[in-house]
Each structure stands twice: as C-alpha cells, then as structure tokens.
Amino acid sequence: MLSQEGMRMLNDISIVDFVLVDLSLYLDTHPFDQEAMEYFNHYVRIKNKMSRDFSMRFFPLTTDQAESKKEWRWGTAPLPWEGEC
Amino acid sequence: MKDFGFDGNCDKFPVGMAYVPWQQFDKICDNLEEGFRDGTIFPELNKPFTGRRCVKC
Amino acid sequence: MWSYERRLQFPVNIKEPNAQLAQAIISQFGGPDGELAASMRYLSQKFATPYKEVAGLLNDIGTEELGHLEIIGAIVFQLTRNLCMEEIEKSGFDKYYVDHTLGIWPQAAGGIPFNACEFQSKGDIITDLFEDMAAEQKARSTYDNILRLVDDPDVCAPIRFLREREIVHFQRFGEADREDCSKSAIT
Numbered sequence: 046m047l048s049q050e051g052m053r054m055l056n057d058i059s060i061v062d063f064v065l066v067d068l069s070l071y072l073d074t075h076p077f078d079q080e081a082m083e084y085f086n087h088y089v090r091i092k093n094k095m096s097r098d099f100s101m102r103f104f105p106l107t108t109d110q111a112e113s114k115k116e117w118r119w120g121t122a123p124l125p126w127e128g129e130c
Numbered sequence: 131m132k133d134f135g136f137d138g139n140c141d142k143f144p145v146g147m148a149y150v151p152w153q154q155f156d157k158i159c160d161n162l163e164e165g166f167r168d169g170t171i172f173p174e175l176n177k178p179f180t181g182r183r184c185v186k187c
Numbered sequence: 188m189w190s191y192e193r194r195l196q197f198p199v200n201i202k203e204p205n206a207q208l209a210q211a212i213i214s215q216f217g218g219p220d221g222e223l224a225a226s227m228r229y230l231s232q233k234f235a236t237p238y239k240e241v242a243g244l245l246n247d248i249g250t251e252e253l254g255h256l257e258i259i260g261a262i263v264f265q266l267t268r269n270l271c272m273e274e275i276e277k278s279g280f281d282k283y284y285v286d287h288t289l290g291i292w293p294q295a296a297g298g299i300p301f302n303a304c305e306f307q308s309k310g311d312i313i314t315d316l317f318e319d320m321a322a323e324q325k326a327r328s329t330y331d332n333i334l335r336l337v338d339d340p341d342v343c344a345p346i347r348f349l350r351e352r353e354i355v356h357f358q359r360f361g362e363a364d365r366e367d368c369s370k371s372a373i374t
Contacts, residue, residue: 055194060166063196064158066251067171070355071155073244074362081155106193122193126261128200148317150361166197167344169351177354179334179347 047123051103058099058106061092189250196254197348201265201341206278209266210296211336213283215349216259217293217301220325222349226252228306228322235310241363245319248356255352258345260291266342316364323357 047055068085075081100110104122111119143149159165159173168176215221229249236242267280267289275284282298293301307318330350337343 056198059194059196059198060162062192063166064162064171066196067165067355068158070244070247070251070359071153071172073240073247074359074366075153075155076240078155084158104193107190119193125193125195126199126257126264128198128261128265149365150320150358152362152365153358167348169348170355172355175355175358176351179331179350181331181335183335183338 046129047103051099052129054095054099054103058092058095061088061095064088065092189253195258195261196251197258197345199258199261199265199341199345201262201339203339203341204268204270204274205266205339205342206270206274206280208337208339208342209263210278210280210283212259212266212333212342212346213263213291213294214296215326215329215333216256216263216291218295218299218329219305220322220329221293221295221301222252222256222259222326223293223301224305225249225322225326226256227303228308229319231306231308232315232319235308236312236315238312238367241312241316241367244359244363248359251352251356255349258349262342262345263291264289312367313364316360316367319360320357320364323353323360327353327357 065085065088068081068088072078072081072085096106097110100106105111105118108119111117113119140149153172153174155172156174158171159168159176162171165171168178170176217223226249229245229252233242233245233249236245270280270289275281283292283294286292295301306322307315309315309318327350330346330353333346334343334350337346
C-alpha cells in the first residue's frame with residue numbers, strides 16, 4: 046500500500062497529466078494557439094519531474110523508469126485497478 | 131422551449147452539412163484539481179449532469 | 188505504438204460491492220456505445236484519414252479511450268470483488284457468473300458480446316467523424332443513465348469524469364470536421 050505522501054504525489058501527477066491530455070486534444074484541432082502551447086510546455090516540464098521523483102521514491106510509472114537491481118521493480122509495482130480499499 | 135437568442139449566423143452556412151462552433155481558448159480553470167474532478171480544464175466545456183441522483187458527489 | 192503508465196487516468200476506490208450496478212456499468216466496457224467500441228472505432232478509422240491532423244486526433248482520443256476502458260474495468264472489478272454466493276444469486280449476476288466467474292469480459296449489459304458490428308470505419312472522413320460525434324453522444328447518454336442508477340459517491344466520481352470526457356471529445360471531432368469540410372468537397 047502506498048503511503049499518504051505517495052498517494053498525494055500520485056494524485057498531483059494525475060492532475061498535471063490530465064491538464065496535458067486536455068490541452069493536447071485542444072492543440073490537435075488548434076495547432077497554432079501560442080497560449081495553449083505555452084501552458085502545455087510549462088506543465089509537461091512539471092509532470093516529467095514529478096513522475097521521475099515519484100518513480101525513484103515509490104515505484105516506476107513507466108518501463109523506462111524501471112531500472113532495477115535486486116528485484117524487478119516494474120513487475121512488483123502495485124496494480125492500479127485494485128484501488129486502495 | 132427556451133430561445134437562447136443565437137443570432138442565426140449559422141443559417142447563412144451551406145446546407146447539407148453540420149457545424150460545431152470552434153472553441154476559442156479563453157482561460158483554463160483556476161483550480162486544476164477541480165477541473166480534473168469535473169473532467170475538463172476548460173470551463174466553457176464543463177456541462178455536468180443535473181438529473182436525479184449523483185448530481186454532485 | 189503504445190506504452191503503459193501504471194496508474195488509472197482517474198482513481199477508482201470503491202468500498203461497497205454492488206453486483207447489480209456492475210451489470211449495468213459493464214455496458215461501458217463491452218457494449219455498443221462503450222469505451223472499447225470507441226477506442227477500436229477511432230484506432231481503426233485513423234489509417235484511411237486523408238489529413239494528418241485528424242489522424243493524430245483519432246489516435247490521441249483512441250488512446251485516451253483505452254485508459255477509460257481500464258477505468259470501467261476497474262469499476263466493475265471492484266463492484267464484484269469478494270461477492271458472496273447469496274449476493275450473486277439475488278442480484279441476477281448469476282447468469283454472468285456461470286460463464287465468467289468474477290472475471291471481466293467485454294459484453295453489453297443485455298449480454299451481447301463485444302463485436303465489430305458495434306462500430307463503423309467507413310473510410311470517408313466526413314462520415315467517420317459524424318460516426319464519432321454520434322458515438323460520443325451515445326456514450327454520454329449511457330453515462331447519464333448510469334448516473335441515474337448510482338448513489339454511491341465512489342462510483343459516481345469516475346463516472347462523472349468519463350461522461351465529461353465524452354462531451355470534450357464530441358467538441359474535438361466537431362472541430363476536426365470543420366477542418367475537413369473546409370478542405371474537401373463531397374463528390
């Protein structure tokens with residue numbers, strides 16, 4: 046089970062990533078909107094950092110963050126569909 | 131039925147086709163967490179369900 | 188190609204199992220207006236799209252729908268987790284249980300298995316985009332119906348999120364269609 050702090054970090058990553066998803070669909074149909082691109086660029090930098098920090102402290106979110114020594118960190122990471130309950 | 135008073139400009143468009151107005155980017159929502167829970171960061175696209183049950187959790 | 192991120196796009200943490208609700212919500216897993224149909228529709232249509240921007244949009248929305256499929260799967264899984272036999276019998280879930288136990292299998296609420304007849308990939312970009320806009324409205328309607336059946340806030344929260352995504356997708360497909368109509372004439 047993820048600690049409170051881990052859950053908070055994952056929640057924040059979900060929020061920032063969602064901003065990226067909603068902005069990327071907007072940019073798909075508005076490819077020259079400068080303001081939207083600036084928002085996107087700003088949040089993509091934040092998300093990448095948050096994701097790297099999370100994966101170092103808790104578990105990898107993507108396979109390219111799954112460098113492992115004694116145990117395969119990707120395989121032993123929690124399954125997201127099981128929930129916290 | 132309520133008349134929203136659209137100025138009927140769309141009646142000047144070619145017939146035989148259908149049109150969705152372009153979204154004009156104004157701003158994203160102030161509270162990003164709330165935008166996430168609502169399902170969009172664009173306030174003008176936020177059209178919540180107002181029927182019975184589960185109106186606001 | 189696809190990579191996987193080890194989190195749900197929206198969290199699902201359901202405390203109370205409810206087999207009856209699961210039977211309704213499974214329609215958004217494998218039903219005609221559900222997330223699997225949506226995803227397969229857009230990811231199939233993308234190939235014959237003449238415009239790069241529209242193909243890109245179909246790819247991006249098709250990808251997001253796979254994430255939504257996972258959310259619905261998690262909801263049905265958590266609603267049917269640890270059910271006792273009495274609950275399975277009483278709720279009418281026994282008909283699904285006999286073939287799938289507590290496994291998740293893509294079917295509509297009425298029992299029709301997921302199949303490609305539930306979507307079209309016509310190869311005509313204007314036709315395909317209107318198919319997609321209709322699909323998003325059908326999905327939004329289905330979520331309205333689910334919200335009328337639900338009073339558990341743990342279920343309500345992800346369903347409201349998914350419903351709003353359909354509205355946003357409808358807008359995007361509509362905008363893509365404006366792009367196409369300005370570039371091509373129907374002959």
